[in-house]
Amino acid sequence: MSETWIILGATSSMARAFIRDLAQQGARLLLAGRDMADLGALAQDCRLRGAAAAEAIAFDARKPKGFGAIIDRVAQFDGTLNAAVFVGSMPDQAEIDADPGLIDGTITDSFTGPARFLQMLAPVMEARGKGVIVGVGSVAGDRGRIGNYVYGAAKAGFATYLSGLRNRMGRKGVHVMTVKPGPVDTAMTWGLGRMPFMTDPETVSRDILKGVRKRRNVVYTAGIWRIVMAVIRSIPEPIFKKLSV
């Protein structure tokens, strides 16, 4: 494989499993995130696992001034360019209710920061006429719920953005895939207890790779969440507003 992947949010538990799989396939990896020491160690691990190249690059979704330099670095790689976005933050809804100022950061981390970055990357990928963008949303974006409606709103916005981007870039040979995980056993859910149909990062990675191979548009992981969310979306609002699902 001589493909290059830029991974935004490379330190995420989910991204780590995906990155390991890509490294074993011999990909070239640009690992983007905030913790450069952690990313450096991750890059070293990727090289040992078989990555053709792996380097750490600084990315903060809340600091768009740095995006241009990252795009320039990505563009230096020849061949197929791919991108995967794992960035996101989910403050406790009760904390946001107490401090509405937390909304801005939540929306920036999970939606507008990554969207702004992809908006800048899009022309570079379109010029190559190939490649894949994987955007990790969430089942939380499929319906606003009492427990995480700000995070859910950010993920809904990101999913709608990805849908439009797919519509645009598909015409230029670039495939955009939206991933909607249900609960996954990661840093984000530590301490929240075992949840229904919870899966693990390795399964998410396998589902993403399979989705990319099959050019899926929207992938639910675990797959059962496609059915669960279809049921939840079909509940009439007068009933739904009284539920705590």
Ligand SMILES: NC(=O)c1ccc[n+]([C@@H]2O[C@H](COP(=O)([O-])OP(=O)(O)OC[C@H]3O[C@@H](n4cnc5c(N)ncnc54)[C@H](OP(=O)(O)O)[C@@H]3O)[C@@H](O)[C@H]2O)c1
């Ligand atoms: N776990 C779940 O149950 C679940 C379910 C559905 C969807 N998701 C989504 O899956 C993705 C991966 O999450 P995860 O479960 O693997 O949790 P995680 O380990 O907490 O990963 C979150 C990632 O987002 C990064 N991040 C947050 N704010 C950022 C910012 N301003 N700039 C750059 N990076 C930032 C974090 O970087 P740092 O390491 O620097 O903090 C970390 O790499 C997220 O988009 C999440 O919303 C998770």
